Amino acid sequence: MSAAGENLKINSERLWESLMDMAKIGPGIAGGNNRQTLTDEDSEGRKLFQHWCEEAGLSMGVDKMGTMFMRREGQDANALPVYVGSHLDTQPTGGKYDGVLGVLAGLELVRTLNDLDIKTKHPIVVTNWTNEEGTRFAPAMMASGVFANMHTLDWAYDKEDAEGKKFGDELKRIGWLGDEEVGARKMHAFFELHIEQGPILEAENKEIGVVTHGQGLSWTEVTIIGKDSHTGSTPMPMRKNAGLGMAKILQLVDDIAYSHKPDAVGAAGHIDIYPNSRNVIPGKVVFTIDFRSPDLATIQDMESRLKTEAKKICAEMGLGISFEKVGGFDPVTFDEKCVSAVRNAAERLGYSHRNLISGAGHDACWISRTAPTAMVMCPCVDGLSHNEAEEISKEWATAGAEVLMHAVVEIAEIVE
């Protein structure tokens, strides 16, 4: 396997210009983007990407989920391609870099290889996964999930948006229903560059995150039943305050997550109080506990302790409690060789780096089930994402794209 020389650098200005040009499609109202999946804006963004790729000599394949595969040929007719990419769709009030950076850095590395007339043994395929965000059609990472055989195609086609439009119909309407069977492609490896969407790299002043694991997730919806009663006329000992029960359980969740430090996390982002009136003691609270860890046994322990200890809290308070698992996926361990390629690339290029666990879900998490996979992360300002104010520096984008390129080229093998 050949290692690319330290002098192999991307065209930083060209990458940035492409990011800014893509951001003109489906602009948001506050400097970010609204280019949700299977909208006219999504279609327009895809066409621009296709145009750029074809200019760079890539040939296109589109599968039945609308995922775009833009191929640069390799020198060995029998070698499986190295895939690289992410997603061009955005949140309704999304940023310019979430997903887009990973796709356009893939394009930029191909442009750079073209500029320098570098050939690789394995083909390189730049990928735009359909509907990573999952806000218009839940769940997230939909096309990569179908690709990895986590969901069926028909299940995805039947998903409806808030207006009742179906995924399958909208994919056809915008003109991006391809003919390839989903998941038929075999990959030599898959690499995804993504902004961190968390605060660690910026806080520690690191340019590169070498992603070793994807956190597993467990969502438990908790319902506490107390008794609606008047805040004035119900003596303290006669109350069945579901809100107070929820408060004690939120602290329990915090304690449980800290007991598995440093990698486990836990919190409730969703909390609904009923009847939510100033002078009525809450008779019901529904909230969702989000536990994550890169270790499956830890997730199972957190789920189990939540149930046991929350039941005890509620029993002591005369409250009813029930639990429903409403989401989850197992932790991901990325491929050792691919992760090493990322770490080697950062070392070779002289970028500061540290290992990271991906807290958010990414297409790479599903693809890791079917192919050797790794991820590169670059910092984002203040950890902010899924927000129009999402920001990165040109230097961070450059570092991320260069590390991605070196890792891809190490695995795709330069042909001298």
Added chain:
Amino acid sequence: MSAAGENLKINSERLWESLMDMAKIGPGIAGGNNRQTLTDEDSEGRKLFQHWCEEAGLSMGVDKMGTMFMRREGQDANALPVYVGSHLDTQPTGGKYDGVLGVLAGLELVRTLNDLDIKTKHPIVVTNWTNEEGTRFAPAMMASGVFANMHTLDWAYDKEDAEGKKFGDELKRIGWLGDEEVGARKMHAFFELHIEQGPILEAENKEIGVVTHGQGLSWTEVTIIGKDSHTGSTPMPMRKNAGLGMAKILQLVDDIAYSHKPDAVGAAGHIDIYPNSRNVIPGKVVFTIDFRSPDLATIQDMESRLKTEAKKICAEMGLGISFEKVGGFDPVTFDEKCVSAVRNAAERLGYSHRNLISGAGHDACWISRTAPTAMVMCPCVDGLSHNEAEEISKEWATAGAEVLMHAVVEIAEIVE
């Protein structure tokens, strides 16, 4: 002063029949009532009450807030009247007894005095206070508040409902704008019978609550500012979880209220989480703390400790916190002589009784600022009120009305 004999009993069936007849006006959808203030149904209910009162020989006065004063003459031309009453308006999904029992028990006691040809020195005036509920036009206890000079008439007239209709315009539209100056009447005393709207009497198997105090109220809206961040990619020590801050403060509120047992209470019924998404750590929580106590110094201590200790909790968690007082009234101590008249009546009639502190606000709380006042309470099933399922037994209604009658007659003085 004459004491009525133990043989002075109301007509239990007639009182119950009147309650059921009134409940036919503005029926709810689940067995209760929707007879909100200044609606056509309110007007119809008033007309039925007026008709009954005129049948009983009472003469009507109506003030500029629409409050109805139905007068039975006394024997002494110079004696101030003893007032008795409550309200006929209901919550949108209200019960058949909240307020209505107090008005119709006033009518029943007059009917009983008529039946037995009992005359009193002081006139007796049965009152229907406008807009006690305050759900259509906030705040609650509006007309009694203007009567007691807590609010001005113009302020009340300008209050708007959800459709932007003004109180003053709606009062005129339904035909119940009177010509009396509000608050011009002088009272010898005021008595209000009301269902408890709490669980104590039923739990202790008492027929009568002798209300000695009205709890004071303090509503503090608390805003905690943390930082929205991803539940997966934000390490525990870097979180600014406003939801967890709220949880700790809810426990603090509970501890503070218990430290002033047995009479003080505290809870949050209203809690709004932002952005309230399963995978976003809450960046903001707004909630309202409801503290009550019959003792002003206790309320002030609870408010002060809330601020000091909640600030400390938030400072330790890196959260911002601010407080806004959004409601409150001082505790009420009811008139000693009137309270004794209620207790004497319960004793004389052989009803089991205990002292109560009114946790909810009532017209009597405002009127106590302008006249000697007391309240009688009867149990309600499961403490349930502001709910169509609100229920009382005929026996409880009878006991409450009889105690009310005996207390009123003690103060109004039977003329032999």
